[in-house]
Amino acid sequence: MYVADSRSTPAAPAARLTTGRRSAVAPTVLALGAVSLITDVSSEMVTAVLPLYLVTGLGLSPLGFGLLDGVYNGFSALVRLVGGHLADRGGRHKAVAVFGYGLSAVCKPLLLVAGSLPVIGAVLAADRTGKGLRTAPRDAMISLASAPEARGRAFGVHRAMDTAGALLGPLVAFLILRQAVDGYDAVFTVSFCVAAVGVLVLVLFVPARAAGPERAPGAPRASLKAALALLGEREVRRLALCALLLGLATVSDSFVYLLLQRRLDVPDRWFALLPLGTAAAFLLLAVPLGRLADRVGRWQVFLGGHAALLCAYALLLPGWRGAALPYVVLALHGLFYAATDGVLMAAAAGAVPAELRSSGLALIQTGQASARFVCSIAFGAAWTAWGDRTALGTAAAALALCAAGAVLLRPADPARTDGGTLA
Amino acid sequence: MTLRNKLIVLVTALLVLAGVATASVLHAASREDRKNQVQADGPPVRGGQVSLAPDSARRIVFRNMAWGPHRDELATVPAADPAGPRTASGVKCLRFYAAAGTGVCLQAERGAVRDGYRAVILDADLKERAHYGLPGIPTRARVSPSGHLAAWTVFVGGDSYAGTNFSTRTAILDTRTGALTRTLEDFAIERDGHPYHASDVNFWGVTFADDQHFYATMATAKKTYLVRGDLAARKVTTLRTNLECPSLSPDGTRIAFKKRVAGLPADAPWHLYVLDLATMRETALAEPRSVDDQLVWQDDRTVVYSLPGDYGADLYSLPADGTGGPRRLLTAGLAPAYLG
Numbered sequence: 001m002y003v004a005d006s007r008s009t010p011a012a013p014a015a016r017l018t019t020g021r022r023s024a025v026a027p028t029v030l031a032l033g034a035v036s037l038i039t040d041v042s043s044e045m046v047t048a049v050l051p052l053y054l055v056t057g058l059g060l061s062p063l064g065f066g067l068l069d070g071v072y073n074g075f076s077a078l079v080r081l082v083g084g085h086l087a088d089r090g091g092r093h094k095a096v097a098v099f100g101y102g103l104s105a106v107c108k109p110l111l112l113v114a115g116s117l118p119v120i121g122a123v124l125a126a127d128r129t130g131k132g133l134r135t136a137p138r139d140a141m142i143s144l145a146s147a148p149e150a151r152g153r154a155f156g157v158h159r160a161m162d163t164a165g166a167l168l169g170p171l172v173a174f175l176i177l178r179q180a181v182d183g184y185d186a187v188f189t190v191s192f193c194v195a196a197v198g199v200l201v202l203v204l205f206v207p208a209r210a211a212g213p214e215r216a217p218g219a220p221r222a223s224l225k226a227a228l229a230l231l232g233e234r235e236v237r238r239l240a241l242c243a244l245l246l247g248l249a250t251v252s253d254s255f256v257y258l259l260l261q262r263r264l265d266v267p268d269r270w271f272a273l274l275p276l277g278t279a280a281a282f283l284l285l286a287v288p289l290g291r292l293a294d295r296v297g298r299w300q301v302f303l304g305g306h307a308a309l310l311c312a313y314a315l316l317l318p319g320w321r322g323a324a325l326p327y328v329v330l331a332l333h334g335l336f337y338a339a340t341d342g343v344l345m346a347a348a349a350g351a352v353p354a355e356l357r358s359s360g361l362a363l364i365q366t367g368q369a370s371a372r373f374v375c376s377i378a379f380g381a382a383w384t385a386w387g388d389r390t391a392l393g394t395a396a397a398a399l400a401l402c403a404a405g406a407v408l409l410r411p412a413d414p415a416r417t418d419g420g421t422l423a
Numbered sequence: 424m425t426l427r428n429k430l431i432v433l434v435t436a437l438l439v440l441a442g443v444a445t446a447s448v449l450h451a452a453s454r455e456d457r458k459n460q461v462q463a464d465g466p467p468v469r470g471g472q473v474s475l476a477p478d479s480a481r482r483i484v485f486r487n488m489a490w491g492p493h494r495d496e497l498a499t500v501p502a503a504d505p506a507g508p509r510t511a512s513g514v515k516c517l518r519f520y521a522a523a524g525t526g527v528c529l530q531a532e533r534g535a536v537r538d539g540y541r542a543v544i545l546d547a548d549l550k551e552r553a554h555y556g557l558p559g560i561p562t563r564a565r566v567s568p569s570g571h572l573a574a575w576t577v578f579v580g581g582d583s584y585a586g587t588n589f590s591t592r593t594a595i596l597d598t599r600t601g602a603l604t605r606t607l608e609d610f611a612i613e614r615d616g617h618p619y620h621a622s623d624v625n626f627w628g629v630t631f632a633d634d635q636h637f638y639a640t641m642a643t644a645k646k647t648y649l650v651r652g653d654l655a656a657r658k659v660t661t662l663r664t665n666l667e668c669p670s671l672s673p674d675g676t677r678i679a680f681k682k683r684v685a686g687l688p689a690d691a692p693w694h695l696y697v698l699d700l701a702t703m704r705e706t707a708l709a710e711p712r713s714v715d716d717q718l719v720w721q722d723d724r725t726v727v728y729s730l731p732g733d734y735g736a737d738l739y740s741l742p743a744d745g746t747g748g749p750r751r752l753l754t755a756g757l758a759p760a761y762l763g
Binding site: 185193197272 | 433537
């Protein structure tokens with residue numbers, strides 16, 4: 001990949017964009033990708049060793065404690081919206097992002113002194129609060145630094161870097177435990193050091209003024225009212241509705257892995273590695289699908305991703321037990337993420353004016369996350385009522401229905417419209 | 424700030440943070456090295472022959488946690504002199520249990536990327552008969568009184584997809600045929616007289632009555648149950664709620680267990696009880712501390728369990744009728760089983 005000179009300001013890449021010539025991904029996007037990569041190494045280090053730490057380090061039975069229960073899901077939705085709104089007020093995307101990344105970073109050393117489950121639960125909640133706060137401003141900065149017609153690719157590059165960090169994190173953690181058995185304090189300390197590097201890269205290499213020059217006359221002023229008024233915009237409403245609809249039929253990852261093991265008889269020793277399969281496919285496909293979304297339309301790719309998920313459900317339904325089947329399901333699952341996660345943000349950026357970019361993205365992310373949460377509750381209830389196979393069949397039917405609904409709603413192709421970029 | 428200055432700041436910070444990170448890893452590694460040196464005040468441990476065969480002299484076999492070259496190895500002491508010199512076997516286990524000359528040892532195995540775990544079935548001479556890969560971190564192990572069946576429980580979790588939710592998997596193995604029930608979640612469940620299934624069902628802490636029947640904890644919808652299981656019928660039936668880690672007395676009449684008691688702090692929620700299966704009456708045991716373990720019956724009158732100690736865990740014994748109080752049985756030990 002051609003990496004642009006990081007000294008150049010992230011001025012309108014549109015100026016460099018001529019049809020038929022490949023443009024570089026904006027340096028701001030690469031810097032944010034690096035921040036995400038580094039931060040994910042740090043947070044996945046902790047995630048990977050946490051159960052080991054609780055069980056062997058502290059001698060606890062973490063079962064039934066519900067470290068973070070469902071109430072937190074509602075709270076994190078609120079945090080995301082707050083983060084989005086604060087970032088838009090006065091174009092403080094970077095400040096809010098620095099606060100979010102910083103909050104998560106300081107949580108790491110706190111784990112060293114948290115010796116009981118309730119305290120560890122509280123630290124993890126603070127960590128996730130930081131994550132919730134920074135997500136929308138970060139995605140807004142990515143979209144504002146990229147030309148409208150190259151946003152899919154920009155988000156693809158960012159998501160690929162992010163996932164690379166998620167894959168590296170557990171590796172680093174287990175390397176440390178290899179050097180020092182029971183060295184959980186070392187894992188948490190190194191995790192903090194890595195997180196601090198992430199914050200530093202953000203502070204040093206991501207320009208603060210992502211929102212371009214002065215507000216254009218007549219452009220909406222960032223306020224709560226204006227953010228809510230976004231839902232009155234036809235385009236935003238359609239996108240949010242589609243994300244919501246499809247989210248309602250998106251079964252959570254943990255269920256997918258559980259079903260994979262139960263229905264396809266994946267050997268026990270591989271169970272912990274299943275999420276890595278999804279992540280690897282996501283990593284490999286994020287950039288190509290982002291580019292494809294730029295070319296053929298984000299909306300088509302977004303729907304196509306859900307079609308891949310539907311195929312994954314379908315493969316889990318019958319009683320086949322082919323040796324290759326788990327790989328195919330994981331590849332489809334990763335493809336689903338690669339075709340939807342960043343692509344939805346690229347599409348949403350086209351529907352939301354620059355001044356309200358963070359709020360708008362937060363709104364759509366929250367709608368999608370809440371819908372998925374509702375789906376996981378409903379799926380659990382369906383499992384209890386009818387068993388896993390019927391529950392999965394119902395989810396597949398619901399997904400097909402929601403997809404049909406989304407096709408009917410069909411937002412205009414955001415690749416050809418633009419809600420504003422850097423002037 | 425110019426790019427040059429930014430890079431200077433970044434490199435300086437990188438050097439400082441890399442120093443801190445390296446120091447913390449080295450510190451943790453040297454602490455581990457210390458654990459391989461014998462402590463002056465620790466119990467004497469020497470390597471030797473360990474047999475699981477029930478012989479005339481009663482012995483306790485357990486995971487020795489005393490610092491030194493035999494740390495984490497299976498060791499035995501005479502039951503009459505638990506604080507006396509230990510004989511270590513050279514076999515390392517995280518969790519262990521044995522009965523009638525069959526042992527089940529849950530141990531870590533180094534993988535290329537991350538450590539895995541396996542259950543190893545041992546014969547009376549601690550020779551491996553078979554091993555099975557485990558999907559998570561070992562927490563409980565048991566063998567049926569005849570030595571024919573083994574059961575183990577692991578924690579599964581620690582992936583971002585699971586968030587902070589943990590689940591358990593409990594497997595039962597017939598050591599004679601190699602028939603493995605990978606997870607009790609495949610069994611039919613009868614809850615309060617009705618068939619029941621749910622995605623959030625978890626089982627842990629099997630205790631065997633004989634080669635067909637067992638008791639275990641089942642958790643679902645934020646409640647825990649004592650279940651009685653039938654291996655042949657592949658079915659479990661709930662008996663009562665709020666009961667974890669059952670342990671059946673040698674005479675089969677009572678179950679020792681831990682129970683969540685309202686009003687105790689969230690990080691120490693359990694109290695020990697014994698349930699009489701004939702009358703279904705519970706007796707609180709005289710242990711004021713919160714115990715997170717599956718108890719072991721020393722005989723029909725006494726239970727043994729572990730509590731956190733200076734070297735990881737110490738073992739305590741306690742009358743099973745609610746009288747008396749806890750006595751320290753031995754220091755730096757975990758996962759005991761009585762032989763003979």
